[in-house]
Amino acid sequence: MDYRNTLTTCTYCGCGCNLFLESLDGKLTHTTPCKTSPVNEGKLCIKGWNVHQFVQSEKRLNKPxxxxxxxxxxxxxxxxxxxxxxxxxxxxxxxxxxxxxxxxxxxxxxxxxxxxxxxxxxxxxxxxxxxxxxx
Amino acid sequence: MSECNYLYGNYCAEKRVTVLSQMLDFCGIEKDRLRARWVSSAEAPEFVEEINEFIDVLKPLGPSPLKKQTSKDVA
Amino acid sequence: MIDIVRQKISKLLSDGSVKGVVALAMANGHVAPCLFQKEDDLEPLCLGDTKKPGDARYPLNKVLITIARQYPEDVFGVLVRGCDERGLYVLYRLNQLEPDKVMTIGIACPQELAKACECKKPYPDELVAGEKTEGITQQGVQDMEDMDLSKRFSFWKNQFSKCVKCYGCRDICPMCFCRECSLECEDIISKGELPVDIPVFHLTRAMHMTDRCIDCGLCDETCPSGIPLRLLYKKTSKIMNAEFGFTSGINKNEQSPLNLMGPAPEK
Structure with a gap:
């Protein structure tokens, strides 16, 4: 059982909102905004909230x-x-x-x-x- | 009341309507704009009467200020 | 207080009564939800207080659901405040968690936090650490009701039109676990359009919260537009209480009047 919250920065725009990517056994399950971040103070936009989805999307290209x-x-x-x-x-x-x-x-x-x-x-x-x- | 096709469905619906009408009021929308009545599909005259009555209530209230402008209105 | 919590978690882990404990940890200067699995690993444990009490709370119940769905046979511990415990009761009722698979480590909220939340019950039933403080009487809803209809209308219209449809209120909500969400149903909510459908969007959510909302306030904290969502849901709770004598999350074996047959009970 490997549950983690990885602190990272949203890649979608230049604001640099901090968020946690929640993963369970190596699979991303959820995004949670970081409350202690001075940038976004626990808030996110619609793109940030769903940032975990494109990473393991079936449509994503893995090879050139x-x-x-x-x-x-x-x-x-x-x-x-x-x-x-x-x-x-x-x-x-x-x-x-x-x-x-x-x-x-x-x-x-x-x-x-x-x-x-x-x-x-x-x-x-x-x-x-x-x-x-x-x- | 107990003749609902979904057994006790309309009892549940009635309770939700109670909550929703008060929520509308809380948000500043006239609660008369919402109404729930139980009319069977075999009771056409009752249905007509209900709707006419509802229209009489709605007309003085006028169109909702939240009504969205359709493209037709704009043109 | 934190030492008592740490001891308790350590005991639960060492005697094997739980597989892991969902709580908060301080890492890299930030507070994050964490699953503690080893008793000698409890150094980073924290209770979510940084500058003010409870200013870094996270939906730990939601984390617990994610883990429990994957490991349904195991027992987990979870750090709970009053609101989190109410949330657990609701989740038991809605069959999302099993009561005998969850052990709580309850902490009481200080008066300052209770006041900021207008919390009716700022402590859990099963208290491990902290002092019980008095519940606060809710004034916000009453103040709103005292305004006249047109004032309320312009207030809420103004608030709702600020919405950017980030769906954060739903995503952070520990009571929102559905795989399909009405807010994504295009027959109700138009997709990709702003401003949002007033009041459909917010009232749809409020209606779904009527017998669920446990007044934790995470929606308020996460809303980037500062819409007072909590006030809206506090009103639904007030209606539920006045009409049906029901308060969500107060009894462990509660049932929602919205799903029960028959007319509303006598007041």
């Missing part, structure tokens, strides 16, 4: 998919990344940096999103960065 002969096929990370790098380089050389756009995710941490835009600006050289939660 690559379209081969018009069909999405599971491939290794190495193959997927190599393919992405070669294509990105190809596009950049043929059409310039601004022909590449970056789309960040609301379901990763702020730090990861920071890295993404840094990569876009420093490595590729474009300002075309957007985010799915930019409402």
């Amino acid at each position: 998919l690559l379209r081969k002969d018009g069909k999405l096929t599971e491939v290794s990370w190495d193959e997927a990344l190599d393919f992405t790098v070669s294509k990105l380089k190809e596009i950049k050389e043929a059409n310039g940096s601004d022909s590449v756009g970056f789309f960040a995710s609301a379901k990763v941490t702020n730090e990861e999103n920071y890295l993404m835009q840094k990569f876009a600006r420093a490595a590729i050289g474009t300002n075309s960065v957007d985010h799915c939660a930019r409402l």
